[in-house]
Amino acid sequence: MKTLNRIMNLTLMVGALVITSCDDDITERNINPNGVNLEEGNPSFLLTDVMVNTAMDVGQKGYSDPLAAYVQYIQKDSWATNDYNWEGDGWEDYYNNLRTAKLALERSQESGLIFHEAVAMILRAHNFALLTDFYGDVPYSEALRGADEDGIDLPKYDSQESVYKGSIADFEAASQMLSNNMGNLETFSASQDIFFGGDAEKWVKYANSLALRYYMRLSEKDPSFASAGVQSMLASPLIDSVDEECAVSYLGISPSDSQPSNGLSGTPSNFTRVKPCTTLTYKLQELDDPRMSIWFDAVEIATTVVAPADMPSGPSTFLEIVDGLRYINTDSLASKNLAIYSPDTWYADREAGLTMIDTNSVYVGLPVSNQGTEPYTYNLNPSPVQGGGNIHVSLMNPMFNELSGPNLKARLFSYAELCFLKAEAALKGWGTDAEGNYNKGVEASLETWGLEDEFADYIDNEGVAYEGTLEQIMEQKWIANFSSASEAYLDWRRTGLPDLEPGPFARSSVIPVRFVYPTENSTLNGDNYYSALNNLEETEHTDDVPGYIQNDTPWSKPWVLQGVDQPW
Template sequence: MTTINKLFKLMLAVGILSATSCDNDITEINTNPNGVNLNEANPSFLLTDVMVNTAMDIGNKGYSEPLSAFVQYTQKDSWGNNNYDWAGSGWESYYNNLRTAKLALQRSQELGFKFHEAVATILIAHNFALLTDFYGDVPYTEALEGDGEILLPKYDSQESVYKSVISDFEAAASMLSSNMGSLEVFGASQDIFFEGDAEKWMKYANSLALRYYMRLSEKDPGYAGAGVQATLAKPLIASVDEEAAVPYLGVGPSDSQPSNGKQGTPSNFSRVKPATTFTYKLAELDDPRRAIWFDAVAIPIKVVPAADVPGGEDDVVVDGVRYINEETLADNGLKIFDPATWYGDRQAGLSLIDTSSTYVGIPVSYQGSEPYTYNLNPNPVQGGGNPHVSLMNPQFNEVKGDYLKARIFSYAEICFLKAEAALKGWGSDAQGNYNKGVEASFETWGIEDQYADYIDNTGVAYNGTLAQIMEQKWIANFSSASEAYLDWRRTGLPDLQTGPFAKSTVIPVRFVYPTSNSTLNRDNYYSALNSLESTSHTNDVPGYIENDTPWSKPWVLQGVTKPW
């Protein structure tokens, strides 16, 4: 698999220029010799640009943006957003990406490049799918009409966008399959997803179709079930080697592991901490992936009887361990963290102490401000560090690494989708696919040799429930928070709850449209708001325009009971 490279931005321009004739007549004085003729652009380099932007968006949302806090993989103890008041991001970048992809599609069709046309179709459909995933109704049929033909595009219904992109995934896969023996070359250095392998692109398109049929499985089970059954009969991503996961190059911030501390400021890395929801679940399952994802806490805390505190003191650090006299807790408003009671304890004004000896996270929405004071931090200032809370594994402090990738579509996801489909009666072998999903995640992170011991653990050994499949899928999706969030929104699993200082008692279910839409495309914007369903939480937070809030339900959630 090739790597994301910020130089592809330059290569894009070079590629466009390289497709332009150098035999210009010097008498053509009205032609700018230094200009780029988009009508002669090289589709390979255009598609590279779209792939780079798509991968980086998914990678950033997967690890460093607040979606990771939404699904409780991480919390930031400084300069973060743990309280569920994030309105979302991506609108402009998605549409910028789509304009480039459309040009690539047009150029591919003009040149008769079927491979490039199929890839452009897949990338356009995927970016539109992400837009409707996060926002609801979006400009679609009129969105990419250029040359000033449609300046104020209408918003298409979320239902029509979802079903159109699924159709496009299927059409692209069919185009590749039917032309497999006669496709033009797509250079490996330009195709950063699959290095010019048309068969992998076909499997990827089919896999995306399966993902989006399942996305509609609660809202429109008749349509989804028929589509899932038909898609399961087609070639899909079949191994970790075939998944869409692009390694970071590490040249600059635009192509490196998100929130690494080697570029910009070291606090980019140090302020990202594991969420207690995640650390306790992995500890409960005795999951070896925690050692891959987290670092051991620098100074663990032990709460012990007075007689066991070294030196007879109430609070002392000895040999790298902080000992606290248990008899002093109540008088100081302290209590040991308990997953079953911590929410109420915080509401009661207590400060909590986590006595986990190895991996210590931060509870979700623990306080109204940044939680850098958590766990009796001796240096409670923003950006000051905390020896009593774990950092992420040091690999995430690097700009690149063997396991640092923008994970766009994993083999583990395919396996869990198959397992879920089997439970619904749309496929077969739920247990086998569940086990393969867990194994694939272990292989992805380089610990496949520990899978055999793990799969029989209490809570891991297959029990035939959707809750267990979705729990393991949630774990496997670490660093792919977008898909974890959309899975949670569809199923309500795992049962994630906001913390005591969250903006609302429920997790948001959509992104808010950019404010510019309410002024520049006013009539169509307000029409789109009518398609959103107001809920009892819509007005939990003031300051939003009418129904355009993170707690208003788009079409895909209307009439269903999930996630709340």
């Protein structure tokens, strides 16, 4: 895939075209006297801007944003309590992208640029789909009409169903537009098309793959619609290799185009505060998964619990470090109110007020929502200071501390995801060869991280060798989606898999299922906002946390979850 090349210059060139409110008239707001007139905007530069911003949003949500903690890839040990105290973000960014995509679409149509027009349709549909993924009903049909002759300053919120199905229709229409004109398309410069280097056939496959993703997104809510769509897409060209996936390398010039939470473009603690989550570390250890060493760093000083007679300095010693290993006396556990961490018992132990000791000898993570306001104290940290270090908990692999690198990418759509979608569809009877596609998905994920030589051994491991269950497919898809947390989250929301639950210090006993609308929506577009709230379904958890407007809460169900058993 292409790197985020020339981003800074391109962004400056189109900066005047990025609008800050979905209710503004783009002909009257944010006028830059040194910018480009809207009528002169170059579609290529406009589309590059949308690609960059879409990739950075997916990348940020994928690695260190709270979504990565929601799906228990990471936890943070400072300035975040991992208790699901998050309302969500991205609303303004998505609408900024949509305004730029609309302008690119109009300029492409005016200039007869079919390739650019199709790409604009795909990017517009993707950003609308992301909006409705996270929020529910959103301004859609009237959202970008502030500059029309019948300009609408206060757009209605369209149903989530109409946004999903409208986006799918746009993916399919754009794919067909490109396919029908293949061989007669204008050039899209490789330096400007940072997704696919100007390769129209890859854009066709990407559009079809996105349509497949969103048909499957509706598979529980509207199975008849989803079934027909999935079967149609499975007969269409789709992403067919790791080389064809949409994964954009970080440029590493500024914080806005670098690996999220690196310690070089901000403060060192941006990196050190991000820790592996035990949900992931113990699952990878159980499966003997080689991706552990690629994603995590070995703990600086491991812990072992031994009988009194085996303490280096004698049976009366409680704790000591000898030759890089910390020893703890088993006789001290009860008196010190300690318990050894186990994935099966730790939650109950913490509810009982016990303090966890993690004896994993290589990769030590943080349990989800384990410590309340002081996660940096975990595993008897001898220097428990917010923002400080913890020699008894692993860091992420040092590569994540860099600005850029060969494995540091914003992964918008991986070949592994495509394979797991096909495997799941086959289990439903909508496709074929569930086992073959499952195996390809595992292999593709390993290849993505440079571990393709490990596949032959790994696929035979207990728990990895194909067993024919949805649980196993979704578990491996969850692992493969590491650094793509938004898709892992939306998969979990749709299927309830893997079986994730908040820790004992979370705000609610269940994981949230949506983002809360920006507060200003209740005043700037109040009538339409309050009308949209009527379409959210209250649940037994809606009132778990006070302070929200009516049922505009993270635990109110949008249309796609109403009448569906999952995720809770």
